[in-house]
Amino acid sequence: MASGGHSGELPEVLVLGFPWVLPSLESQFSNRFHFLKPSNSDLPLLQFLSSFAQSARALLIPGGGIQLTSAILDCLPALKLVVTTSTGLDHLDLPELRRREIDIAYAGNLFTQDVADLAVGLLIDVLMKVSAGDRFVKQGIWPSKRKFSLGLKLSGKQIGIVGLGKIGTEVAKRLEGFGCRISYNSRTKKPLVPYSYYSNVHELAANCEALIICCGLTAETRHMIDRDVMVALGKDGVIVNVGRGAIVDETELVRRLIQGELGGAGLDVFENEPEVPEELFNLDNVVLSPHVAVLTTESMVGLTQLVVENLEAFFSNKPLVTPFEDYSS
Amino acid sequence: MASGGHSGELPEVLVLGFPWVLPSLESQFSNRFHFLKPSNSDLPLLQFLSSFAQSARALLIPGGGIQLTSAILDCLPALKLVVTTSTGLDHLDLPELRRREIDIAYAGNLFTQDVADLAVGLLIDVLMKVSAGDRFVKQGIWPSKRKFSLGLKLSGKQIGIVGLGKIGTEVAKRLEGFGCRISYNSRTKKPLVPYSYYSNVHELAANCEALIICCGLTAETRHMIDRDVMVALGKDGVIVNVGRGAIVDETELVRRLIQGELGGAGLDVFENEPEVPEELFNLDNVVLSPHVAVLTTESMVGLTQLVVENLEAFFSNKPLVTPFEDYSS
Numbered sequence: 001m002a003s004g005g006h007s008g009e010l011p012e013v014l015v016l017g018f019p020w021v022l023p024s025l026e027s028q029f030s031n032r033f034h035f036l037k038p039s040n041s042d043l044p045l046l047q048f049l050s051s052f053a054q055s056a057r058a059l060l061i062p063g064g065g066i067q068l069t070s071a072i073l074d075c076l077p078a079l080k081l082v083v084t085t086s087t088g089l090d091h092l093d094l095p096e097l098r099r100r101e102i103d104i105a106y107a108g109n110l111f112t113q114d115v116a117d118l119a120v121g122l123l124i125d126v127l128m129k130v131s132a133g134d135r136f137v138k139q140g141i142w143p144s145k146r147k148f149s150l151g152l153k154l155s156g157k158q159i160g161i162v163g164l165g166k167i168g169t170e171v172a173k174r175l176e177g178f179g180c181r182i183s184y185n186s187r188t189k190k191p192l193v194p195y196s197y198y199s200n201v202h203e204l205a206a207n208c209e210a211l212i213i214c215c216g217l218t219a220e221t222r223h224m225i226d227r228d229v230m231v232a233l234g235k236d237g238v239i240v241n242v243g244r245g246a247i248v249d250e251t252e253l254v255r256r257l258i259q260g261e262l263g264g265a266g267l268d269v270f271e272n273e274p275e276v277p278e279e280l281f282n283l284d285n286v287v288l289s290p291h292v293a294v295l296t297t298e299s300m301v302g303l304t305q306l307v308v309e310n311l312e313a314f315f316s317n318k319p320l321v322t323p324f325e326d327y328s329s
Numbered sequence: 330m331a332s333g334g335h336s337g338e339l340p341e342v343l344v345l346g347f348p349w350v351l352p353s354l355e356s357q358f359s360n361r362f363h364f365l366k367p368s369n370s371d372l373p374l375l376q377f378l379s380s381f382a383q384s385a386r387a388l389l390i391p392g393g394g395i396q397l398t399s400a401i402l403d404c405l406p407a408l409k410l411v412v413t414t415s416t417g418l419d420h421l422d423l424p425e426l427r428r429r430e431i432d433i434a435y436a437g438n439l440f441t442q443d444v445a446d447l448a449v450g451l452l453i454d455v456l457m458k459v460s461a462g463d464r465f466v467k468q469g470i471w472p473s474k475r476k477f478s479l480g481l482k483l484s485g486k487q488i489g490i491v492g493l494g495k496i497g498t499e500v501a502k503r504l505e506g507f508g509c510r511i512s513y514n515s516r517t518k519k520p521l522v523p524y525s526y527y528s529n530v531h532e533l534a535a536n537c538e539a540l541i542i543c544c545g546l547t548a549e550t551r552h553m554i555d556r557d558v559m560v561a562l563g564k565d566g567v568i569v570n571v572g573r574g575a576i577v578d579e580t581e582l583v584r585r586l587i588q589g590e591l592g593g594a595g596l597d598v599f600e601n602e603p604e605v606p607e608e609l610f611n612l613d614n615v616v617l618s619p620h621v622a623v624l625t626t627e628s629m630v631g632l633t634q635l636v637v638e639n640l641e642a643f644f645s646n647k648p649l650v651t652p653f654e655d656y657s658s
Contacts, residue, residue: 020476113484114457117507121459124450128443128625130618131460137617138610142603147349148619153627155442177506178446274471281467288466289459290477296457298482 010034011315014052014059014076017066019085020295024304025060033311035060049075057081058314060307061091063107064273064291068092073100081314083307086294087111088244089324090217105310108322109166110302111294116170118293119212119242122266123159123175125287126238127152127210132284149284152263155179160208162201162225163215163243164190171212183208186215201225205232210240217244227252236263242293245270254279257286268293339363340644343381343388343405346395348414349624353633354389362640364389378404386410387643389636390420392436393602393620397421402429410643412636415623416440417573418653419546434639437651438495439631440623445499447622448541448571451595452488452504454616455567456481456539461613478613481592484508489537491530491554492544492572493519500541512537515544530554534561539569546573556581565592571622574599583608586615597622 015022015037026035036056038048049056049072057078061068063086073079073096082097083105097104125131128151136148159175161168161184172182172195183196185204190197198204201224205211211233215221225239225248233239239262241248250271256262257280264285270276273291280286309321342362344351355364365385367377378385378401386407390397392415402408402425411426412434426433454460457480465477488504490497490513501511501524512525514533519526527533530553534540540562544550554568554577562568568591570577579600585591586609593614599605602620609615638650 018475113508114482117453117483118457118459120507121450121453121457124446125454125459125463128447128450128621130447130450130454130616131463133618133621134454134460134616135464137605137619140607140610142605142619146347146603148621148624150624150626150629151621153443153625154446174503174506177503178449179442274475276466276471278469281469287459287463289462290466290471292457292462292477292480295477296480296482300479 011058011311012036012052012056013083013311014038014049014056016059016061016068016072019060019062021085021300021304021307022060024300025307028304029308032308046071046075052076054078058083058311060085062086063088063091066091068097070096073097073102081105081310081320083310085303085307087115088216090244090246103314103320104324105307105314105320105322106324107294107303107306110306110322111299112166112170114296114299115167115214115242115293116174118268118289119167119171119214119240119266120174120178122240122242122268122287122289123210123212123238124154126240126264126266126285127154127157129284131287135284156181157210158183158208160184160198160201160204160211161195162204162211162213162247163221164193164195165214165216167242168212168214169193171214202229202232205229205237208233209236210238213239213241213243213247215243215247217246221247223247223249225249225253230256230262233262235261238262238264238266240266242268245273250277257283340387340640341365341381341385342412342640343367343378343385345388345390345397345401348389348391350414350629350633350636351389353629354636357633358637361637375400375404381405383407387412387640389414391415392417392420395420397426399425402426402431410434410639410649412639414632414636416444417545419573419575432643432649433653434636434643434649434651435653436623436632436635439635439651440628441495441499443625443628444496444543444571444622445503447597447618448496448500448543448569448595449503449507451569451571451597451616451618452539452541452567453483455569455593455595455614456483456486458613460616464613485510486539487512487537489513489527489530489533489540490524491533491540491542491576492550493522493524494543494545496571497541497543498522500543531558531561534558534566537562538565539567542568542570542572542576544572544576546575550576552576552578554578554582559585559591562591564590567591567593567595569595571597574602579606586612 013033041048058081060083087107159180164184164186185198185201254277266287268289344366370377387410389412416436488509493513493515514530583606595616597618
């Protein structure tokens with residue numbers, strides 16, 4: 001066990017931002033770790049962190065809301081582990097962490113099923129107008145207006161998966177059960193996959209009625225779903241995004257949705273979360289979700305456990321349970 | 330071709346209520362049939378109908394909103410065909426139609442896929458709070474409140490299908506893709522089905538986390554989902570209904586939802602449509618849908634075609650395309 005500078009005998013874990021699992025970590029594991037929260041201090045963030053410069057070896061950071069900058073890392077020369085509660089790592093500066101020889105533990109595949117489930121839910125919702133119908137009934141309009149607008153059929157639709165990793169594969173598996181025809185785009189063609197492969201997303205869009213964005217955010221995927229892709233998808237096309245907001249050119253997406261140049265969208269992620277373009281608030285063909293794909297009761301229980309297991313492994317000099325491998329290779 | 334009393338050379342089709350497909354029938358097929366609408370007349374309904382007593386051989390009626398009573402049938406002694414636009418036939422008096430030797434054409438399996446799709450969409454929506462999340466974002470609450478409530482995982486859940494007919498089978502097929510464990514209740518055990526069978530719905534409920542009601546409404550299924558079944562399902566249990574409203578004891582359902590004795594509900598059908606209990610309007614764990622499972626653009630195109638094909642078959646003395654067979658046997 002590491003000695004804890006300010007914490008008596010418990011290993012110190014600095015906590016940046018507000019991870020969803022922090023309350024359950026604190027209530028269940030305060031006897032095993034000393035969670036240090038800048039938000040509880042009157043000191044400015046960097047000054048607070050610097051006070052743990054010699055002792056803090058582990059840091060916990062949520063998947064969104066705060067970037068792990070070099071300025072933060074400069075305050076923490078003893079840091080050897082970053083535990084993050086997400087699968088996407090775009091809030092971390094990977095090259096900088098590698099240079100400093102800091103390991104990463106992340107959520108791994110913990111959320112795969114939930115994200116895939118929500119992707120399908122958003123697709124059905126947009127096509128069949130579930131949320132809009134719920135609004136129609138709950139506003140008491142049904143008895144007077146009688147007829148709600150027609151939805152669109154999901155069965156038989158040609159669906160394009162953008163990024164056939166673990167999440168994309170689970171989405172495809174689910175949509176097969178609906179009788180959808182699946183195509184995909186990814187960096188390379190997958191050898192054992194029965195779905196049609198398109199080497200670029202523009203061609204995929206031109207051959208599909210809906211795109212489901214399941215990839216991570218990198219320099220290559222930023223604004224990959226741009227004007228040309230949306231034009232190729234066509235004015236009845238639907239975009240579902242459970243990846244990261246910035247994979248889509250959001251300004252262009254909003255413009256086309258408002259002008260009826262896209263059929264609809266189901267979005268769990270946005271470019272500037274939690275800010276969402278207000279122009280979308282009145283559109284019945286747009287379903288907006290507050291980045292909750294991973295937020296089920298069950299996954300939070302699993303995540304709490306996973307964070308603790310990674311911290312215990314680290315402080316016992318054992319291998320991490322869910323190390324980010326691409327980074328260490 | 331039948332001679333049309335009031336209609337010149339076109340065969341007459343009486344239209345009761347307001348079938349969704351009527352506008353497309355009138356715009357596309359007014360040159361082939363004379364659609365006679367009581368709603369266009371100043372006469373009381375029965376008097377209007379009686380004026381076609383000798384000539385009207387075919388009648389079109391929607392699946393909801395109007396019952397085909399004996400009083401109506403008494404006005405139409407020449408009637409030989411009822412075309413209805415639904416799969417459920419609880420708005421028809423089947424014994425009375427049989428006694429009068431009136432054939433029925435109905436929607437058959439046209440809607441099976443759409444209804445199954447919506448059932449899964451409602452289940453995901455209730456568990457993962459899609460409509461509630463959409464409301465949360467569209468009301469602009471996200472930036473200030475930040476954290477939306479946790480949903481529940483679908484993958485791995487034990488799901489009970491009430492009525493493993495065509496729709497129930499399609500729902501089960503879809504949910505297999507989500508890694509759900511499927512059980513079912515139906516009148517008889519299906520020989521080639523891999524799912525667990527329960528001979529009564531109470532036992533099914535006791536062994537499941539969600540029930541999806543896919544059966545038709547009959548004397549036997551009316552209020553089949555009663556207090557005892559809801560108690561067996563438990564306070565975290567979810568009910569999705571895409572069958573008919575009256576299969577569920579709605580008063581009991583509402584009471585339990587309000588008091589937190591059920592986990593949630595996704596309802597496309599209600600006991601007294603379009604009236605919906607207002608006590609449900611403020612519940613985030615309840616998703617209400619204005620009986621739209623079958624109402625996709627694609628299915629309405631298919632239904633228009635099917636109605637016309639049945640009418641043409643009838644007036645040409647050919648076999649109906651989608652006769653209601655249970656009735657004629």
